[in-house]
Amino acid sequence: MNPFTFDIRKILIAIFIAALPLLSINMQRGPGEDPWYVKPISTAVSFLNSTYSGFTSEVRGTTSMYLKLMGIKRQNQDLQKENAELRAKLAALTELKIKYDHLSQQLDFKQKTNMELLAAKVIGRDLSPDHYSIRINRGAEHGLKRLQGVITVEGVVGYVFKIDRTSSQVLVLTDRSAAIDAIVQRTRARGLVSGKSATACRLRYLERADDITAGDMVVTSGLQGYFPKGFPIGRITSVHKTGYGISQEAEITPVVAPANLEEVFVILDSGEEDFSERLDGDDDFGPPLLSKQNPEPAPDGGSEGKPEAAKDAPKPETPHKPETRGAGETNARGPRQVSLAARGAGRPRGPR
Amino acid sequence: MRERALVLANVILFGMTTLLLATVQTSLWFQILGWFPAPAFWIPVLVYISLYRAPVELVVGLFALSAILSPMTVMPGSLLFMICLLLGGAIRLIKQRFYWAGSSYFMMMSGIAALAWHVFHWLGSMVAGPEPLTSPEVSDWLIQALLTPLTAPPLHELFRWFDRLTDRGQPAEASVDRL
Numbered sequence: 001m002n003p004f005t006f007d008i009r010k011i012l013i014a015i016f017i018a019a020l021p022l023l024s025i026n027m028q029r030g031p032g033e034d035p036w037y038v039k040p041i042s043t044a045v046s047f048l049n050s051t052y053s054g055f056t057s058e059v060r061g062t063t064s065m066y067l068k069l070m071g072i073k074r075q076n077q078d079l080q081k082e083n084a085e086l087r088a089k090l091a092a093l094t095e096l097k098i099k100y101d102h103l104s105q106q107l108d109f110k111q112k113t114n115m116e117l118l119a120a121k122v123i124g125r126d127l128s129p130d131h132y133s134i135r136i137n138r139g140a141e142h143g144l145k146r147l148q149g150v151i152t153v154e155g156v157v158g159y160v161f162k163i164d165r166t167s168s169q170v171l172v173l174t175d176r177s178a179a180i181d182a183i184v185q186r187t188r189a190r191g192l193v194s195g196k197s198a199t200a201c202r203l204r205y206l207e208r209a210d211d212i213t214a215g216d217m218v219v220t221s222g223l224q225g226y227f228p229k230g231f232p233i234g235r236i237t238s239v240h241k242t243g244y245g246i247s248q249e250a251e252i253t254p255v256v257a258p259a260n261l262e263e264v265f266v267i268l269d270s271g272e273e274d275f276s277e278r279l280d281g282d283d284d285f286g287p288p289l290l291s292k293q294n295p296e297p298a299p300d301g302g303s304e305g306k307p308e309a310a311k312d313a314p315k316p317e318t319p320h321k322p323e324t325r326g327a328g329e330t331n332a333r334g335p336r337q338v339s340l341a342a343r344g345a346g347r348p349r350g351p352r
Numbered sequence: 353m354r355e356r357a358l359v360l361a362n363v364i365l366f367g368m369t370t371l372l373l374a375t376v377q378t379s380l381w382f383q384i385l386g387w388f389p390a391p392a393f394w395i396p397v398l399v400y401i402s403l404y405r406a407p408v409e410l411v412v413g414l415f416a417l418s419a420i421l422s423p424m425t426v427m428p429g430s431l432l433f434m435i436c437l438l439l440g441g442a443i444r445l446i447k448q449r450f451y452w453a454g455s456s457y458f459m460m461m462s463g464i465a466a467l468a469w470h471v472f473h474w475l476g477s478m479v480a481g482p483e484p485l486t487s488p489e490v491s492d493w494l495i496q497a498l499l500t501p502l503t504a505p506p507l508h509e510l511f512r513w514f515d516r517l518t519d520r521g522q523p524a525e526a527s528v529d530r531l
Binding site: 123124125126127128129130131133135161162164169171175176177194196197198200258259 | 374375377378379382383386387389394421423424425426427470473474477482483484485486487488489492493496
């Protein structure tokens with residue numbers, strides 16, 4: 001064996017082992033100091049850490065959002081359900097309020113009028129669409145008699161035509177067989193109201209010389225005895241005068257629309273009530289429902305677009321009693337228009 | 353005796369059904385759907401007795417029908433009976449001209465009768481009514497004429513069942529010879 005023969009690998013290993021401590025000593029640096037060869041690695045680590053952090057943050061955020069969405073969906077369903085329930089309750093309450101307002105208005109009217117009234121519910125209509133009659137749930141056993149007037153707070157509906165024990169048939173003024181004695185409120189011209197169609201009546205047998213014009217209010221004359229005097233029937237929409245003859249005819253839009261009837265009053269005794277008399281007094285008459293028929297006065301007091309009669313009518317005088325009026329109702333009556341529900345005068349009567 | 357009782361039972365069944373159907377039209381429909389035109393539920397009764405009853409029975413039946421309907425309308429009773437009679441006669445005449453068995457014919461005749469009833473009423477009011485009808489509710493007529501046939505098939509079956517129940521036998525499907 002040649003003594004000068006060296007195993008170069010062993011020598012290198014020995015040198016490396018001997019150099020390790022030296023290297024270790026050399027690698028000791030102050031805090032925060034990285035050797036030059038570590039810096040790229042640190043940068044890569046930092047980049048990777050940031051990337052992972054961002055990724056996990058996104059994943060966590062998405063997961064969280066998804067979980068929240070699940071909750072929100074459930075919450076939304078609950079809220080929708082609650083909302084639907086509340087809407088249903090609101091609708092029921094609104095209906096109740098409307099009914100309450102309507103009934104309190106009727107009660108108010110009934111208590112303050114001199115007339116003896118009997119409230120009735122509309123339970124049926126005529127068999128033929130060309131006849132306008134209604135059936136009410138009051139009959140002979142409730143004291144009804146033939147030809148008693150039937151009204152609402154707004155105006156005339158018709159009169160009792162046929163009577164049974166527990167119900168009655170009321171001939172509505174829009175029926176062509178109906179006949180109600182009437183006067184034109186402004187000029188006191190007298191005629192007979194009979195039906196024409198579902199939404200119109202005719203005022204017939206007016207004298208040719210009578211002064212009537214579109215917009216005039218037609219009221220009961222009170223002569224038949226089953227209606228009070230001066231109670232609203234309708235408003236004239238057009239006047240027909242032929243070239244010959246001794247009379248003229250007018251078309252009327254009734255104050256009461258038969259299609260909207262739910263409850264009515266039967267006049268058991270008109271008590272000689274005269275609504276036209278009250279119009280001349282100082283009472284604060286507030287025609288809550290007639291006002292729907294009346295043209296609103298222009299803000300400047302002008303009368304553009306109004307019929308002749310309405311132009312002549314003075315502006316509204318006083319506001320009306322709010323407690324007897326429906327929500328959103330306005331008033332623009334003239335002095336001759338009757339307050340029915342908010343009328344303050346009259347002998348009070350208890351409900352029947 | 354039994355035959356008379358069965359005839360009476362048949363009349364009562366048809367009478368009660370007419371009353372029920374007419375009140376459904378004037379009251380129940382009104383309370384649910386308001387003033388929207390109701391089908392003339394009672395027209396199929398008129399059509400049925402016009403198609404399947406002997407002439408004398410038909411006249412008596414139409415009089416009874418008018419009597420049942422008259423409390424539900426302000427139309428004069430005489431005018432109502434006259435219109436029903438005219439309508440019954442017209443249905444018999446049509447049956448003589450063309451006829452086929454089955455409820456489809458009954459359905460068609462119910463629709464025609466529902467419209468014809470209003471036309472006859474209009475003409476009748478011009479001729480015999482106290483006040484002529486000047487503003488007919490034509491849209492209501494048409495809606496009623498369209499709705500009425502829908503009620504006809506079940507009512508046809510019901511009436512046939514009444515006839516079976518009271519030993520009237522099945523309606524003579526080709527009964528022109530019997531007229």
